[in-house]
Amino acid sequence: MLEKFQELNISEEIIRALNDMGFEEPTPIQAESIPVALAGKDMIGQAQTGTGKTAAYGIPVLEKIMAAPATKDIQTVILSPTRELAVQVAEEINHLAQHTSIQALPIYGGQDMERQLRRLRKCPQIIVATPGRLIDHMKRGTIQLSHISTIVLDEADEMLNMGFIDDIKLIMGATPETRQTLLFSATMPKPIQELAENFLHDPQIIRMKAKEVTMELIEQSYIEVPDRQKFDILCRLLDLQEPDLAIIFVRTKRRVDEVSEALKKRGYSAEGIHGDLTQAKRDTVIRQFRERTIDILVATDVAARGLDISGVTHVFNYDLPQDPESYVHRVGRTGRAGQTGEATTFVIPREMEHLRTIERLIKRSIKRRKAPTLSEALEGAQQAAIRNLIVTTEEADFAMYKSNAEELLSNFDSVSLVAAAIKLLTKEPDTTPVKITEEAPLRVSRSRRREGGRKDHRSGDRREGGRREFRPRRKDHEGDSRRSQRNEGSRDRRHENGDKNRKKVHKEPNRSVFKPYFKD
DNA sequence: AAAAAAT
Numbered sequence: 001m002l003e004k005f006q007e008l009n010i011s012e013e014i015i016r017a018l019n020d021m022g023f024e025e026p027t028p029i030q031a032e033s034i035p036v037a038l039a040g041k042d043m044i045g046q047a048q049t050g051t052g053k054t055a056a057y058g059i060p061v062l063e064k065i066m067a068a069p070a071t072k073d074i075q076t077v078i079l080s081p082t083r084e085l086a087v088q089v090a091e092e093i094n095h096l097a098q099h100t101s102i103q104a105l106p107i108y109g110g111q112d113m114e115r116q117l118r119r120l121r122k123c124p125q126i127i128v129a130t131p132g133r134l135i136d137h138m139k140r141g142t143i144q145l146s147h148i149s150t151i152v153l154d155e156a157d158e159m160l161n162m163g164f165i166d167d168i169k170l171i172m173g174a175t176p177e178t179r180q181t182l183l184f185s186a187t188m189p190k191p192i193q194e195l196a197e198n199f200l201h202d203p204q205i206i207r208m209k210a211k212e213v214t215m216e217l218i219e220q221s222y223i224e225v226p227d228r229q230k231f232d233i234l235c236r237l238l239d240l241q242e243p244d245l246a247i248i249f250v251r252t253k254r255r256v257d258e259v260s261e262a263l264k265k266r267g268y269s270a271e272g273i274h275g276d277l278t279q280a281k282r283d284t285v286i287r288q289f290r291e292r293t294i295d296i297l298v299a300t301d302v303a304a305r306g307l308d309i310s311g312v313t314h315v316f317n318y319d320l321p322q323d324p325e326s327y328v329h330r331v332g333r334t335g336r337a338g339q340t341g342e343a344t345t346f347v348i349p350r351e352m353e354h355l356r357t358i359e360r361l362i363k364r365s366i367k368r369r370k371a372p373t374l375s376e377a378l379e380g381a382q383q384a385a386i387r388n389l390i391v392t393t394e395e396a397d398f399a400m401y402k403s404n405a406e407e408l409l410s411n412f413d414s415v416s417l418v419a420a421a422i423k424l425l426t427k428e429p430d431t432t433p434v435k436i437t438e439e440a441p442l443r444v445s446r447s448r449r450r451e452g453g454r455k456d457h458r459s460g461d462r463r464e465g466g467r468r469e470f471r472p473r474r475k476d477h478e479g480d481s482r483r484s485q486r487n488e489g490s491r492d493r494r495h496e497n498g499d500k501n502r503k504k505v506h507k508e509p510n511r512s513v514f515k516p517y518f519k520d
Numbered sequence: 521a522a523a524a525a526a527t
Contacts, residue, residue, distance in 0.1 A: 082524065109526055132526040162524045252522065275524055301523055322522070440521080 008034050011066060013099040014059060021095055027052035032206045034059055037182055042203040044196055045184045051208060057152050057182050058093045064150060064180075065102055065125050073147040077175070078128040079168065081158040083108040083279060084286055085306040089154065090128040102126065107143070109133040110279025117142060131159065131167035138174060145174045156185040156192055158305055165191060172199050187325065218335035221369040222345040222355060227438050230318060230346050231262060232431075233371045237344060238268065238296070239429065240372055240380040243314035245289070248298045249330045251319035251439055259318060260298040262434035270296035273303055304329040310337060317345035320354055320442055324361035344369075350441045377429050385425035389418075 002015055004025040010018075026034065029047045036043050037060035047053050057078075065075045078093075080086040083106075090106035097104065105124035107116060109132050120142060127134075127143070137143035151172065153159065159168060172181075181200050185192050196203060225233050238246065250256055253274040260272030271285045271294045288294045290309055297303065298318075304326055312334045321327045327345075334341025345366065347355045359365050372380070392398070408417055 130525060134526095136526055158524090164525075167525085304523095326523095442521085 004031070009038065010034070010059060011063060013066075014062060014096060017096050017098050018055075020098065023055070027056075029053060029206065029208055030056045030059070033057065036204045036206065037061075037180075038063060040064075040180055042181045042200040043183070044188075044200065044203045044205045045182070046188055046205070046207040047184060047186065053154070053184055054089055054092045055096060057154075057184065058089075058096050060182075061126065061150055061152065062093070062097055062100065062102055066100060068149065071147070072123045074125065074127055074143065074145070075148060076126045076150040076152070077134070077145060077148055077171070078104075078126065078152040078154055079134070079159065079171065080128055080130055081155045081162055081164070081305065082302060083110065083130055084282065084303070085155070086128045086130055087283070087286075088306070088308060090126075093126060093128070104128055107133055107137065108279075109136075110282075131164045131171060134171060135167055138171070145171065146176060148175050148179055150180045150182065151175055153181070153183045153185075155306055156183050156195070157187045157189060160189070160191055160195075165195070168195070186329075216335075217339065218331055218341045218343050219367075220331060220343045220345075220364075221367040222347050223369050223371050224347050224349055224352065225371055227348050229371070231259070231434060231436055233346070234259075234316060234318060235263075235266060235268075236372045236374075236377040236380075236429065237316070239377060239384070239427075241314060241342065242384070243342075244295065245292065245309065245312045246296050246314040246316060247303065247312055247330075247333050248296060248316045248318050249304065249321065250298060250300065251322070251442075253300055254437065255319065255439065256298050256300055258434075258436045260296075262436060263296060263298065265434055266430040266432050268296055269294045270298055272298040274300040275302050301326055301330070304333070307333060308336065309333070311339070312336065313339075313341060315341065315343040317343070319439065320345060320347055320351050320358075322442060324358040327358050328362055348441055354442050374429070378426075381429065382422060382426050384427070385422050388425055389421060 002019060002024065005015055005018055005023070008026065008031070029045060029051045033043060033045055033056040037057060045053065045056065047056075061076050061078075068075065078086075078089060080089055086106045086108045090104045093104040103122065103124040104126035105119050105128070107120075107127050107129040109130060111133075116137075120137075134143065138145065153168065156168075159165075181203075183192075183196060183200065183203070223233065234248070248259060248270075250259055253276050256272040256274045260270050263270035271288060273282055273285045277285075285294075285297070286307075286309075289297045292311075301321065304321075315331055315334045317327070317330060321330060331343040334343060345355070355366070
């Protein structure tokens with residue numbers, strides 16, 4: 001079954017590991033990348049996560065280390081944008097390396113330094129690091145990159161979005177000129193191209209076509225719903241769809257806390273994860289979710305990328321994501337490894353335009369769906385009760401109840417009895433009150449605004465008819481029009497003598513370079 | 521305007 005891997009000239013130790021891991025044949029990105037990377041060439045791989053990317057660079061990296069003379073130096077550095085991803089990548093590489101003596105060690109912030117140093121003393125050949133902590137080690141002299149032979153930049157576009165560009169340059173600068181560089185990125189914006197030009201030697205570019213990478217097996221829909229109703233609708237959907245594992249993405253850390261608390265209050269097995277939690281807590285939550293101790297994960301975009309958790313059947317965008325890119329990554333947490341998945345996005349009415357922007361950029365329309373009504377939810381709960389009843393009946397493990405049942409049947413008709421049983425088993429939707437703070441709606445995305453010309457977009461927004469009602473409601477509605485007239489006046493005055501303010505506004509960094517681009 | 525990452 002593994003011939004195709006064998007044809008790629010992979011050593012027997014790794015073939016055995018692939019067999020243990022249940023891999024049968026190379027994914028497209030693996031088939032293309034492995035020979036190139038094995039030949040020692042620099043490479044740019046444009047691929048989303050979930051395409052077998054880790055093994056695509058992990059296998060050649062391991063082969064190269066096995067072929068090289070043994071030393072105590074670190075041989076390979078893999079850079080990762082988030083801590084969770086670093087842990088996951090190190091684990092996967094250790095799986096691939098299980099029949100060799102090669103060790104991969106994750107190096108990331110928030111973890112006990114002493115413990116990390118102890119593990120470093122065991123001379124791992126591969127480290128998988130987040131940039132900040134790696135630089136910390138470099139400055140302390142506890143990690144030297146002067147002898148590495150390979151560096152991998154994983155999720156390069158995301159590291160860039162997170163402002164790691166200077167860190168990456170610093171790290172690259174500390175590595176030898178002779179190193180091999182493998183760069184992976186879902187998108188190829190300008191700064192990544194520049195990075196590649198500066199640091200890669202004659203790279204081979206491998207691009208996966210969009211349709212090979214994404215989301216054919218994911219049923220995508222959206223529901224237009226006011227913010228206040230989101231939570232109840234979410235609970236109804238959870239009850240109706242009964243996900244095995246679900247991830248709920250929200251826009252802020254605060255909402256992670258509130259939504260996960262609220263879910264727990266209503267009896268769901270949920271935990272939240274975001275960047276302000278201690279690293280120990282983050283690690284625990286991810287582990288619980290992987291082990292299915294909890295079945296709902298409420299997360300910010302910290303969990304949007306790269307995390308590969310098998311069996312996620314449902315993704316909910318409780319809040320619309322800011323970037324179309326983020327939408328793709330969030331939704332891609334389900335439908336992995338050939339499984340089907342369902343992705344439901346909540347859109348508040350005034351964010352509909354934002355949704356259209358996302359649809360345009362992902363070149364795909366998202367199906368509109370109605371929120372389940374209360375009576376549908378009740379019907380769903382009844383169906384669940386019936387399924388329960390049928391399962392119990394089929395298990396036929398109730399001999400001790402039978403004499404009572406017979407007696408009941410001599411006094412009541414059978415239909416009434418079964419109906420009563422269904423009624424008792426039906427779990428009425430929980431309406432425990434919960435508090436979730438309302439978020440300000442998203443504004444139309446940057447790219448959209450730029451279309452209208454940059455200089456005037458502020459005043460342009462004000463003139464637009466519908467725009468005014470987008471502002472938060474004040475208590476005195478009548479004063480509204482008069483107030484806006486007054487504002488007009490004060491704005492003019494600012495224009496005359498407040499040049500400094502205006503300049504500041506226009507000096508905001510031009511983020512157009514981060515605009516994701518999706519090619520077909 | 522938010523999130524991520526070094527303490």
